[in-house]
Amino acid sequence: MANVWRGGGVVLAVVCLLVGPGLAATRPATGPGPKPVSWAGVWRTTFGVLTLTQEGTRVTGTYGYRKGRLKGVAQGRSLRGRWYEGAADRDEYRGDFEFKMMPDGNYFMGRWGKGFNNPMRGRWVGRRMK
Numbered sequence: 001m002a003n004v005w006r007g008g009g010v011v012l013a014v015v016c017l018l019v020g021p022g023l024a025a026t027r028p029a030t031g032p033g034p035k036p037v038s039w040a041g042v043w044r045t046t047f048g049v050l051t052l053t054q055e056g057t058r059v060t061g062t063y064g065y066r067k068g069r070l071k072g073v074a075q076g077r078s079l080r081g082r083w084y085e086g087a088a089d090r091d092e093y094r095g096d097f098e099f100k101m102m103p104d105g106n107y108f109m110g111r112w113g114k115g116f117n118n119p120m121r122g123r124w125v126g127r128r129m130k
Contacts, residue, residue, distance in 0.1 A: 045063065048064030058074075066086055078100055078101075079098070079108075080096075080098045081096070082097070093114070097111070107127050107128070110125060
């Protein structure tokens with residue numbers, strides 16, 4: 001009985017070596033994926049001109065309304081983060097936002113909420129200027 005198991009293990013190893021590469025060749029190739037979305041630039045938005053800079057997935061920006069600032073993380077066509085308005089030392093107004101880039105890369109649709117972790121009911125849209 002022990003000889004059968006030992007022999008079976010050798011046969012199994014040989015089959016794995018012979019079949020393994022064939023199976024690997026039939027797997028679909030994975031490409032680099034969709035082109036990353038760039039949020040960097042100047043946008044005309046619901047709350048005035050918004051200037052965004054992007055380093056990797058991190059996005060920061062400023063906009064004219066109440067000396068607004070935002071920080072977020074880009075993932076695919078989405079940008080999520082937090083906005084702040086008013087004096088930098090007080091952040092009189094603040095909340096969460098979420099933007100979704102349109103397929104052409106020149107428009108976004110978004111929403112915002114007052115305070116953190118509250119429902120986002122406000123609308124925030126933008127069109128790329130440059």
